[in-house]
Amino acid sequence: MQLPLTDIAEKLQAKKFFIATAESCTGGWIAQEVTAIPGSSAWFDCGFVTYSNASKQRALGVSTDTLEKYGAVSAEVVAQMAEGALKNSGAHLSVATSGIAGPDGGSEEKPVGTVWFAWAEQSKPVRTKKYCFEGDRESVRKQAVSVALEGILQNLSD
Template sequence: MAELHVLSKRIGIKLKQQSQVLVTAESCTGGGISYAITEVSGSSEWFDRGFVTYSNDAKMNMLGVKLETLEQYGAVSEQTVQEMATGALLHSNGTSSIAVSGIAGPNGGTDDKPVGTVCFAWANESKDIKFETVLFNGDREEIRIQACSYALEKLEDILDS
């Protein structure tokens, strides 16, 4: 977690310099990204809130994810995380968002979406959305930590571009 703390500090500096405020929408990470961010003293200057939307109902009720999207593509899909990322911005004071949904295991995997499949989306108030799916290896804890790190590393890349 020390690496996440250092990464979160760097992200905080960049968000503050760019006058941006982060919001998260997390499923399989269970608030881990928000936890890493709020470990940084002063993060209230650049972090608004985190949505932990583990269930489909929470995704729909808190973020406005469409039932049709969940039925057609599933909770672990690029389509769903894109709606989570934009919904997080709509339901907060954030200007930049991270959304994540995946299968941390040890159960729940399928041939199409094996354990370790994690979908990410990063959005901003300009309606620019980046998204991707990554397959991580390891046990439940390792997959969740890798997902948190990956989400923040990519956000840092986005802020640098």
Template structure:
């Protein structure tokens, strides 16, 4: 994970960009990893931990209608989270995560291990993805953090 994060940091610095995070099931893990690096204030702007639907609405401007129609664990919501994080920060790229880390909370349509992601950039580009991870709560969250950071690298390469 350290090598991946170093690549993200280098990519952001090369573009002169700052990053923001909007995290639900990862609980600020991405932001924590970023701020573990000395000098991260040059490329990490801020992090939002928006675990509840109310926090997603209040802090990121996720529409209540989007949450009601698609549920918090959806690409529609992670797209809105990433876009909202950009609008509520000075960053040029945002990553968002919302999922069901378990052990409970899963359903047939949204099983434990399902995690949705969103990435947004200052040029208006928004990407989303859904992944299904195996393992316990910690393993699902770890894999989600890793996938989220890989997505940031892809946004920087575009």
């Protein structure tokens, strides 16, 4: 997996920014990738792995109404996850993921491979995006990590 980790690290350090992750389907994999870089404590604040809806509510402040109306795999939920990660950390930028990695759990509306992303930065609107990945569970999760990191880099380059 070719990830833009060095570029992310350099841009975060140049801006004196910290990031936080709010992960569901990626299960902490984004945080693992960024903390694999020596010196990441200079720009990585924390990661939230909120797999259950209850943990999304408790740790990140996702509302019950939003979960009931849109479901955990939605733009609305990942936006609240990303905002909650900023609120509950010392980060300037956050990324959130929620999806259906499979092999079960998909539906016609949200098939296996559906992953929603959100990137939040202090004083800017939250960006959300949906992807539908192909492959097995590991492949879906790996692709999601890559997209999440590319999105962080894009946010830092804007």
